[in-house]
Amino acid sequence: MLRKNKRSMNLFDVYPLFDINIVKGKGCHVWDEQGQEYLDLYGGHAVISIGHAHPHYVEMISNQVATLGFYSNSVINKIQQQVAERLGRISGYEDYSLFLINSGAEANENALKLASFHNGRTRVLSAQKAFHGRTSLAVEVTANPNIIAPINANNHATYLPLNDLQAWVAEIEKGDVCAVIVECIQGVGGIRMATPEFLEGLREACDRTDTVLICDEIQCGYGRSGKFFAHQHLGVKPDMITVAKGIANGFPMGGVLISPKYKAIYGQLGTTFGGNHLACAAALAVMDVMEQEDLVANAARVGEYLMTELKQIPQIKEVRGQGLMIGMEFEHPIKQLRLKLLKEQHVFTGVSGTNVIRLLPPLCLSMDEAKEFITRLKAVL
Numbered sequence: 001m002l003r004k005n006k007r008s009m010n011l012f013d014v015y016p017l018f019d020i021n022i023v024k025g026k027g028c029h030v031w032d033e034q035g036q037e038y039l040d041l042y043g044g045h046a047v048i049s050i051g052h053a054h055p056h057y058v059e060m061i062s063n064q065v066a067t068l069g070f071y072s073n074s075v076i077n078k079i080q081q082q083v084a085e086r087l088g089r090i091s092g093y094e095d096y097s098l099f100l101i102n103s104g105a106e107a108n109e110n111a112l113k114l115a116s117f118h119n120g121r122t123r124v125l126s127a128q129k130a131f132h133g134r135t136s137l138a139v140e141v142t143a144n145p146n147i148i149a150p151i152n153a154n155n156h157a158t159y160l161p162l163n164d165l166q167a168w169v170a171e172i173e174k175g176d177v178c179a180v181i182v183e184c185i186q187g188v189g190g191i192r193m194a195t196p197e198f199l200e201g202l203r204e205a206c207d208r209t210d211t212v213l214i215c216d217e218i219q220c221g222y223g224r225s226g227k228f229f230a231h232q233h234l235g236v237k238p239d240m241i242t243v244a245k246g247i248a249n250g251f252p253m254g255g256v257l258i259s260p261k262y263k264a265i266y267g268q269l270g271t272t273f274g275g276n277h278l279a280c281a282a283a284l285a286v287m288d289v290m291e292q293e294d295l296v297a298n299a300a301r302v303g304e305y306l307m308t309e310l311k312q313i314p315q316i317k318e319v320r321g322q323g324l325m326i327g328m329e330f331e332h333p334i335k336q337l338r339l340k341l342l343k344e345q346h347v348f349t350g351v352s353g354t355n356v357i358r359l360l361p362p363l364c365l366s367m368d369e370a371k372e373f374i375t376r377l378k379a380v381l
C-alpha cells in the first residue's frame with residue numbers, strides 16, 4: 001500500500017514576500033487574483049521595459065515558440081544576428097560584438113572572465129554600495145559581506161567609494177588591476193550617480209594600463225535613464241557593457257557588448273541557453289517597441305516630470321536619478337510608507353536600504369500615470 005505523503009515540498013524561503021499573488025499585467029498595471037488593480041512603479045524590479053503583455057511582444061514570442069523554441073549554439077541562429085545588428089544600431093555601438101547569456105550576473109561573470117583572459121590579471125575594482133549579481137565573481141565584486149559566501153571570498157575585489165577618482169586611479173596605476181566595473185547609476189545602492197569627471201578619469205587610467213573598463217547597465221541601461229545607456233550621459237565609451245533585466249521584458253536574457261579590441265576565441269566563452277530563439281524573439285520585440293513608441297524619449301520626458309514634482313514635496317529629503325530610475329530619500333525608514341502605498345493606494349514601488357524608495361516603472365509610463373502616482377503618493381505622506 002502506498003503511504004500518503006504528509007508534507008508537500010516547500011519553496012526555499014529566501015524572499016520576504018508581500019501577501020499578494022499577481023496574476024495579470026497590461027501596460028503599467030498589474031492585477032492580483034482578487035481582481036485588484038495596481039499601478040506598477042516597480043516594473044518587477046526594472047525588468048518590464050515595454051509594459052506588461054504588449055501585443056507585439058506576445059505575438060512575436062507566440063509565433064516563435066510555435067515555430068522553433070530552442071536549438072543549440074552549434075548552428076547558425078539568424079535571430080541572434082538580428083538582435084546584435086539591431087542593438088548595435090540603436091545603442092550606437094555598431095562596432096562592438098555581442099555575447100548572449102541568461103541573466104545579469106552571468107553577463108558580469110563573462111565580462112570579468114573575458115577581461116582576465118585578455119590581460120591575464122585577477123584584481124577587480126568595484127564601488128562601495130554597488131550590486132553586480134550573485135554568482136561567484138559577480139557577488140565577489142558586490143561589496144556586501146552578507147551575500148558573499150566563504151567560497152566566493154577569493155580576494156579578487158577592492159571596493160572603493162564611487163566618484164573618489166584619486167583612490168581608483170591610485171589602485172589602477174599599480175598595474176595589476178584586471179578590470180574596473182561601475183554602475184553609472186547605482187540601483188540597489190540607492191540611485192547614486194557616477195560623475196562625468198569620474199568616468200573620464202577611469203577611462204584615461206584604464207587606457208594607460210590596459211585595464212578593462214566595464215559598465216554594468218543591467219539596471220540603469222536600455223533606455224531607462226533617458227538615453228539608451230546611462231554612461232552615454234557621461235560621454236565615455238566603456239570596453240564592455242553588460243545588460244539584462246529589461247532587454248527581453250521578462251524573458252530571462254543577458255548580454256555583454258564587447259569592444260573590437262577583444263578578439264573572440266572558440267570555446268573560451270559558452271552557454272547552452274544563452275541567445276536561444278525564444279529569448280531573441282523577445283529581445284527583438286522589445287527593440288521594435290522601443291523604437292516604434294520612442295520609449296527612450298518617453299523615459300526622459302516622464303522622468304523629468306516626476307523628478308520636478310517629487311522635488312517639491314517637503315517630506316522627501318532628496319530626489320536622485322535620471323529618466324525613469326528615481327530614488328526618493330526620506331529622513332526616516334520607509335517600510336511603512338511603502339506598505340501604505342501598496343495596500344491603501346495600490347502602487348508597487350521598489351526600495352534601497354532603509355530610507356530610499358526606488359521607482360523603476362515600465363518605460364511606457366504615461367504622463368497621466370505619473371500624475372496619478374504623485375496624487376497617490378501625496379495621499380499617504
Ligand SMILES: Cc1ncc(COP(=O)(O)O)c(C=O)c1O
Nearest residue numbers: 103104105131132133187218219
Ligand atoms: C546593476 C545590477 N547588476 C547585476 C544584477 C544581477 O542581475 P541578475 O539578477 O539578472 O543576475 C542586478 C540585479 O538586480 C543589478 O541591478
